[in-house]
Amino acid sequence: MTAPGLLPPAARSRAALRLAVAALEEEFSLPVCRGCGLMSYPPADICSGCLGDDLDWQRVDPGGEIVAATAIERPIETYFRMNAPLRLGLIRLAPGAMLFAFLAPDIAPHGRTRVALRLNAAGSAVLVAGADAALPLPGLSARRGTACFLASPDPAAAADRLASALANDSIAHHMEAGAGTWVLAAQIGGRWHSVTIGPEAVAA
Ligand SMILES: [Zn+2]
Numbered sequence: 001m002t003a004p005g006l007l008p009p010a011a012r013s014r015a016a017l018r019l020a021v022a023a024l025e026e027e028f029s030l031p032v033c034r035g036c037g038l039m040s041y042p043p044a045d046i047c048s049g050c051l052g053d054d055l056d057w058q059r060v061d062p063g064g065e066i067v068a069a070t071a072i073e074r075p076i077e078t079y080f081r082m083n084a085p086l087r088l089g090l091i092r093l094a095p096g097a098m099l100f101a102f103l104a105p106d107i108a109p110h111g112r113t114r115v116a117l118r119l120n121a122a123g124s125a126v127l128v129a130g131a132d133a134a135l136p137l138p139g140l141s142a143r144r145g146t147a148c149f150l151a152s153p154d155p156a157a158a159a160d161r162l163a164s165a166l167a168n169d170s171i172a173h174h175m176e177a178g179a180g181t182w183v184l185a186a187q188i189g190g191r192w193h194s195v196t197i198g199p200e201a202v203a204a
Contacts, residue, residue, distance in 0.1 A: 005153020010122035019125035020165035023117035031055040069109030104130025123161035
């Protein structure tokens, strides 16, 4: 049996675990304050505008403007070093929130873009900007028709991590394992969503 491969950093705050649920839904949603309407990114339990604690996860417009971009030649994390240079952009969403996202290799470092949530090889959510056809990193979830696939060097760890994010939100789910591949299905908002996690990318 070979040792599991290297995974990207997976530490997330408890509030940010909900991003993985949104990624599984293929939705772009963030916490929005019911008191003052401020969008919270990174996700938090308390609104940074009015200090209120009544935040509601809502679908938000994924359109934004790249206000700054950079390419990191020597990332600190070993996983990212394998994929250097790493393009990152600071993006202003239409409702005002600012966030960092991985930039796809084919998009300009300025101008309009769309932000999407994906699962990474560790089963955690990451933000990406750019065309679906050219993902900024290998090992990000991708959709083939109605099914979602994720290639991970450690599928068991990725499935466990995603299951933890679902459990944190009390979302009904089940996991099936077989031949090194995990299928995780969850009922979110009355609909079932599933992701197949395996050691290699599934051919289109
Ligand atoms: Zn507020």
